[in-house]
Amino acid sequence: QKEVEQNSGPLSVPEGAIASLNCTYSDRVSQSFFWYRQYSGKSPELIMSIYSNGDKEDGRFTAQLNKASQYVSLLIRDSQPSDSATYLCAVNGAGGYNKLIFGAGTRLAVHP
């Protein structure tokens, strides 16, 4: 079992819809969870971090964490074509804080 799993997609949504991206992780002691956006050929950029169970909202983005189910998700409201990218879920790994384990990413395509 991979430590961090994501559906590779592509997830295709129409412009203006809500995109829902999901991630599960295997290490129960993980405390920090992150969503990165990566455009093709570019470096990942952090868009959300979440540390506690529940929802965290930032603009059009909402991260949801459920530690009991080992599940973290990202909702993108009012999706725009510029949101089309690969979204990487990352979880802090064993052996020390700030060592992230990444999922393979979900490719999101927002069509007009």
Add this chain to the structure above:
Amino acid sequence: DADVTQTPRNRITKTGKRIMLECSQTKGHDRMYWYRQDPGLGLRLIYYSFDVKDINKGEISDGYSVSRQAQAKFSLSLESAIPNQTALYFCATSNGELSGNTIYFGEGSWLTVV
């Protein structure tokens, strides 16, 4: 100028050759990392360093070595490159504080081994 700079940005090399990827940062962070990215596999950690005297293997260190020359510099070497090391390589840095846990990535180095 970028806070995390990688050189070269693109490189084509032959099988068996030694290649070094260099990374320098101006963020003053103690922690530095090398990741590789392959299609469908996401980012995988090769090596990481929490300070100049601390070097640790990541999940895929075989075939690679690193050197932390200074707090701001962390280089990755492929002693004898092979085609399956063709990938996009990222250097990254972070600070050690418990709040604001953020990793900053360089722009990436495309390496092709032929």
